[in-house]
Amino acid sequence: MGIPTGKIGPRKWIRFLAERLTPRYQRDFIAGDLQALALVPRLYAWRAAKAIACIIKYQMIASFDVWLVTGEASLLWVAIAGSPFLPSIVLLMLVLAALRVRDAYIYSAGGSPGAMAPEAGGIAMFVFLAETALGWTAPSLALPTERMIQGAVIGAVTLPAWRMIFRKGEPLDKRPRELQESLVAAWHMNLLWAAAGVVLSLTNAAAVPEIIYGRDFLLGGLPVVLLCAAYRLQKDHFTGMHPRAPLSLFRDPRQDELLHQSAMLWFPDRRKSSKLPAYVYAEVLYFVVLVLPAGLAAWRWISGDSSAAQVDWRQLAINVGAMAALAALWICIKRLNRQTALALRERAERAQALDSRGQNG
Amino acid sequence: MKLTESLGQFEQLILTAVMALKDNAYGMQIYSKVCEMADREMNLGSVYVTLDRLQKKGYVTSKVAGGGPERGGKPRRFYSLRPAGVQALTESVETATRISETFWRFGKWGSQRAK
Numbered sequence: 001m002g003i004p005t006g007k008i009g010p011r012k013w014i015r016f017l018a019e020r021l022t023p024r025y026q027r028d029f030i031a032g033d034l035q036a037l038a039l040v041p042r043l044y045a046w047r048a049a050k051a052i053a054c055i056i057k058y059q060m061i062a063s064f065d066v067w068l069v070t071g072e073a074s075l076l077w078v079a080i081a082g083s084p085f086l087p088s089i090v091l092l093m094l095v096l097a098a099l100r101v102r103d104a105y106i107y108s109a110g111g112s113p114g115a116m117a118p119e120a121g122g123i124a125m126f127v128f129l130a131e132t133a134l135g136w137t138a139p140s141l142a143l144p145t146e147r148m149i150q151g152a153v154i155g156a157v158t159l160p161a162w163r164m165i166f167r168k169g170e171p172l173d174k175r176p177r178e179l180q181e182s183l184v185a186a187w188h189m190n191l192l193w194a195a196a197g198v199v200l201s202l203t204n205a206a207a208v209p210e211i212i213y214g215r216d217f218l219l220g221g222l223p224v225v226l227l228c229a230a231y232r233l234q235k236d237h238f239t240g241m242h243p244r245a246p247l248s249l250f251r252d253p254r255q256d257e258l259l260h261q262s263a264m265l266w267f268p269d270r271r272k273s274s275k276l277p278a279y280v281y282a283e284v285l286y287f288v289v290l291v292l293p294a295g296l297a298a299w300r301w302i303s304g305d306s307s308a309a310q311v312d313w314r315q316l317a318i319n320v321g322a323m324a325a326l327a328a329l330w331i332c333i334k335r336l337n338r339q340t341a342l343a344l345r346e347r348a349e350r351a352q353a354l355d356s357r358g359q360n361g
Numbered sequence: 362m363k364l365t366e367s368l369g370q371f372e373q374l375i376l377t378a379v380m381a382l383k384d385n386a387y388g389m390q391i392y393s394k395v396c397e398m399a400d401r402e403m404n405l406g407s408v409y410v411t412l413d414r415l416q417k418k419g420y421v422t423s424k425v426a427g428g429g430p431e432r433g434g435k436p437r438r439f440y441s442l443r444p445a446g447v448q449a450l451t452e453s454v455e456t457a458t459r460i461s462e463t464f465w466r467f468g469k470w471g472s473q474r475a476k
Contacts, residue, residue, distance in 0.1 A: 026409050032428050032435025033389040033405060047405060054406030058413070 010044040018048035023059050023105045030055070056104045063107035064100070065168040072099060075162055079154035083147040087134075090141045091151065094130045095123065099163070108169065116160040124156040179347065182340045183261055189333045190266060193326065197223055197290065200322055204293040207315035211307050222289045230282035234268040242269075255348045262344035266337040287327060294320050366418065368453045374398055375411050376450045379421060379440050387426075387437040388412075412440055420446030 010018075019031040034048055076095055080088050102122070106115075127148065134142040143151065201223045205216045235242070242263030245256045263269060268277070294316055300308040368376065378394035379386045392408045415421045421440045428435045442450070 026413075028435045029388050029438050030405065030409060032432035032437065033392065035435065036389050036432045050404045051406030051409070054404050054410055058406075058410040 010039070010041040014041060014045055014048075018045070018052065021052050022048075023052075023055050023107075025059075025108070026055055056101070059104035059107050060100050063103035063168055065166070068163065068166050068168060069096060069100075071162050071166055072096060072159055075158045076151070076155050079158065080143065080147055080151035083143050083151070087141050087143045090134065091127065091130065091143060095126065095155070095159075098126050099123075099159075103167075116164050119160040119163065120156040123159055124152040127152040127155060176347075179340070179343055182336070182343070183265075186265055186333075186336050186340045189336060193329060193333055194227060196322070196326060197227070197286075200290060200319055200326065203315060204290070204319055207312040207319060208293040208297045209307070209310045219289065219293060223286055226282050226286040226289060230279045230286065231266065233277070233279035233282060234266070235263070236269045252351060255351050258344050258348035258351070262341045262348065265341040265344075266334060267341040283330075287323070290323055290326075291320075294323075366449065367456075368449055371395075371407070371411055372415060373450065373453050373457075375408065375415060376420065376442065376446055380442055380447075380450065384439070384441075386440045391440065415446065416440075418445075419443060420449055 015031070015035065018034065019027060022030050030048075030051055034044060034051070037044075037047070039047060073092060073096060076092055077088070080091060102119075131142050131148045142148075201220055205219050210216050242260050244260055268279070297308065297311045297313075297316055299305075300311065374395045375391065377398065378391045382390050382394060388405070388409060391412070392403065392405050395408060396403050412421065412423070416423060420443060422443050423438050423440045425436050425438050428437050
């Protein structure tokens with residue numbers, strides 16, 4: 001089907017209005033296309049309205065973030081604290097709806113301190129206008145004047161600040177997104193694994209009662225110390241924490257961040273010359289300490305010691321099974337850390353190479 | 362076996378239009394081509410929205426170029442298919458072909474047509 005076109009283009013003001021009402025990210029392209037279609041004015045207005053509505057809807061969905069909205073609602077609720085319930089809800093709904101429309105227009109631009117000022121003015125003005133309109137049309141739904149001023153002032157200060165910090169950013173491209181997901185997964189695995197180790201060492205101590213004073217303290221604390229030592233021995237820095245480079249105009253902070261993320265993982269900073277570097281001994285010792293109570297219980301039983309009767313054998317059997325699972329899982333976790341760290345380093349190096357060739361915008 | 366995410370009908374139309382238009386695949390041309398293929402009027406906004414979504418999925422890539430006087434100097438965004446887009450479109454067409462074959466072989470209308 002052909003597209004009906006006409007010789008007479010739309011009036012300037014219609015074109016201007018359509019252009020202004022189109023969200024920024026597609027504004028020029030859509031305005032150009034509509035102009036090139038050379039539609040008759042009524043058709044132009046209809047097509048423009050449909051296109052703008054579609055893009056606003058898409059942008060509103062893309063920019064929606066439940067935490068951002070929850071924060072906005074909470075801050076506004078505090079701003080109008082002490083006001084009657086129904087007018088407060090009405091104002092909340094109006095402001096949140098207006099902010100969603102604003103997000104549709106500005107997404108995916110990042111928040112900046114510069115953007116806070118017009119947003120603050122806009123929010124204060126919107127609250128004032130909305131309440132004035134409600135005061136004329138439905139006075140029972142309008143806030144008392146002093147509450148309206150309080151809401152406009154506090155809202156204008158707090159909401160833009162919240163929005164600047166927690167505004168939803170544009171999703172990363174596929175590869176960086178996968179890397180970030182891998183990084184988060186690696187950290188979750190590391191922490192859960194370490195927590196499982198702590199639980200195991202505590203239940204071990206309970207299952208095999210101590211006969212030498214201070215053994216529980218040693219068995220409870222030593223695994224944590226060994227894990228920290230193993231982590232530290234892989235790193236070039238004394239604290240084991242990779243320091244962030246100071247911000248510089250001459251260096252892309254994203255490269256530093258990638259290197260920092262890579263260095264924080266369970267993976268040596270540099271390839272070690274020895275086949276069995278010191279951190280491996282610390283890891284092995286960690287497992288030895290974990291399995292030690294089971295060994296002590298077995299020795300008591302074999303040697304016919306009377307304290308063997310106090311051992312909770314069922315708990316111990318479960319713990320030995322859990323330890324085997326932890327050891328098997330450790331191999332997978334280390335592999336995940338290694339792969340993620342290498343991928344992050346590779347990405348940082350590639351960005352650096354592009355940067356040095358002057359191609360990294 | 363399917364390797365890529367399945368495409369919606371409108372996405373198939375858009376990708377086909379981009380493929381057919383080759384070097385001339387920008388908003389208005391794609392829109393016209395899609396209207397022609399669908400045989401009905403479409404929403405220009407949904408064409409842009411779908412192109413944006415396809416770009417985020419990695420099926421198309423785009424570059425911006427200057428516009429001519431017919432557009433009031435407004436820029437144009439040219440789209441081209443990426444290998445992942447070609448693969449997704451090929452798989453969609455293959456699925457559609459299989460559906461079509463089955464439909465005409467076993468469907469009520471198919472048996473009528475065979476007569």
